[in-house]
Amino acid sequence: MKDRYLGFVNSPFGTSIARTLGLPKPEVLRRHRADQPEFGGMATIGAGPSPVLFDAILGVLSAVGMTGVAHDSAPGWLPVAARHGAMSGRFEPRSRDAAPADRVHALIFDATGIAESGELHAAYAFFHDAMRSVARSGRIVVFGRAPSCSANPRTATAQRALEGLVRSLGKEARNGITANLVQIDDGADIDATLRFFLSPRSAYVSGQVVHIAAAGDVIPADWSRALAGKRALVTGAARGIGASIAAVLAQHGAIVTGLDTEAARDALDQTMLSIEDLSPSNGAHAALLADIAMPEAAAEIAMALAAAGGIDIVVHNAGITRDKTIARMSGELWDSVIDVNLSAQERIDDALLAQNVLRAGGRIIAVSSISGIAGNRGQTNYATSKAGVIGRVLSMAPVLKASDIAINAVAPGFIETQMTARMPFGVREAGRRLNSMGQGGLPVDVAETVAWLANPGSAGITGNVLRVCGQSLLGA
Incomplete structure (x- = not known):
């Protein structure tokens, strides 16, 4: 059944009425279409202490044609990009009024190395700077560790805190932006999951926690x-x-x-x-x-x-x-x-x-x-x-x-x-x-x-x- 309200508030006349009356205006979600590119644009990269996924993240971004730009919290990103010969740069915050071409498609934060609660400030610094820069139907992906596999209670505590962060980001972002947390074990492959969460195929999946263990993943040829x-x-x-x-x-x-x-x-x-x-x-x-x-x-x-x-x-x-x-x-x-x-x-x-x-x-x-x-x-x-x-x-x-x-x-x-x-x-x-x-x-x-x-x-x-x-x- 067609959602008439969604269609109305996103029409030229309905947009005006919604703005005047202060009505909620849900975003028309960007879903996968065969006649449109699945990926593109920039992803802003942030990190807590001792991130371990820069090479893996860069591999996925390069494969799908996205450019990763480094936030101040991720000083190690640019050397990794240079080593791989990948285009990169430094992130510059954008306002909500910035043109769509100036917005970033995704925010990716590597929290795998966060070992105690004080180190969560790096997540605050990243998202405080970057949230307003995300394009409509953009993506937020946070990588962490499963608390149950953490080395000690302090690390488990900090890693569990990421769930509250991600779910709150999903509720604050609006504009069709999704936020998800991926918990990885050592040796886990992130390729298929990062592709999914960056793509329009995941348009209605938000506030979720996925755990990936090391396994015999097979990378598809196509x-x-x-x-x-x-x-x-x-x-x-x-x-x-x-x-x-x-x-x-x-x-x-x-x-x-x-x-x-x-x-x-x-x-x-x-x-x-x-x-x-x-x-x-x-x-x-x-x-x-x-x-x-x-x-x-x-x-x-x-x-x-x-x-x-x-x-x-x-x-x-x-x-x-x-x-x-x-x-x-x-x-x-x-x-x-x-x-x-x-x-x-x-x-x-x-x-x-x-x-x-x-x-x-x-x-x-x-x-x-x-x-x-x-x-x-x-x-x-x-x-x-x-x-x-x-x-x-x-x-x-x-x-x-x-x-x-x-x-x-x-x-x-x-x-x-x-x-x-x-x-x-x-x-x-x-x-x-x-x-x-x-x-x-x-x-x-x-x-x-x-x-x-x-x-x-x-x-x-x-x-x-x-x-x-x-x-x-x-x-x-």
Whole structure:
């Protein structure tokens, strides 16, 4: 459903009215478009004491065609840039009124060396100088360490403080600017993650914390087709978020099997035909009909995928809602939601793993919800199932690591779909506005996040839950 308020306040007449009446004016987010450059412009680099990522950051910026300019907090940046023969310079603050061409696209702060709370002043100095210089739909990325892996309590304390910093920056920045924290272990590869957070593909992901461990990441030969040769299963693929996930994975090069029920046959066929038109695969994209609530479905799905040569990516998107307060909810409504949204995922993965259908180096990506984080009135069954999905990701990550399989979850907030279009007006508007972006997300926002987690360069990301919610106030 179209967000009429967003369109109105960004029209010439609406902009004037919004300014006169003091109405909020959400930014029209810059999302990935094939006819527009994905990257470009300048990134301002800052750092605390003893940064370790300058070479890695410079490598990514050079590869995507961005120029890094050094803030006073990062005196080591210019020697690194000179050693690599990269164009660079010193950062000069810009005002909010500066021309778009004079603004920086991104702020990148290396906080990996911050070892105690007094050293957090370097972060203050950097963002105090640089925040007003960020262009609309710009990006803020802070690199730190996982507090649990810190050498001592003082370091863990300072590193945990970065979460509050980043989430506050996301709420202060406005204008479609996102802010995210990436916690790295020694030897972790940041390439895929920094590309994602710098790109318009992450337009609705803000205020998030990602942990990257050292792993056998594979750098794609072609980042625009990073999933080339991979086979993916997407459940609930007939429409909405599932259809968008299937399409985006195919655009990134994956061969997609879209799964849905017999009742959704026509919609699923249409989705798979449209994917074939966008990303031809000589008929390798396929539709698979199954009711995942049936006990025998998991074995049948595993058999079908094994016959096709196995699978590399499993996206558990299928889900249902049966809303009532728990006092009015029947046992049948409770059981059906838990079974489809949670238990079916367990059965399917068990079957795929038992028969070695999910190959080593594979990815499992589950779609949870911010309802599973914050709860929701009238959705005790749904929130319970989605919280269970998060619990499953956290508990299965160390188990699957031995098989070189990563498992993560995305937790969408308010996404513009047919389901949310049926909400009462007041509830729908509240869902759209109660986040830092002041608007609902689109199915493609969830899909692009799934594609990043499926990327071969994201092997070190496992056991993470990423909210795709525009930094919603719910559960924050």
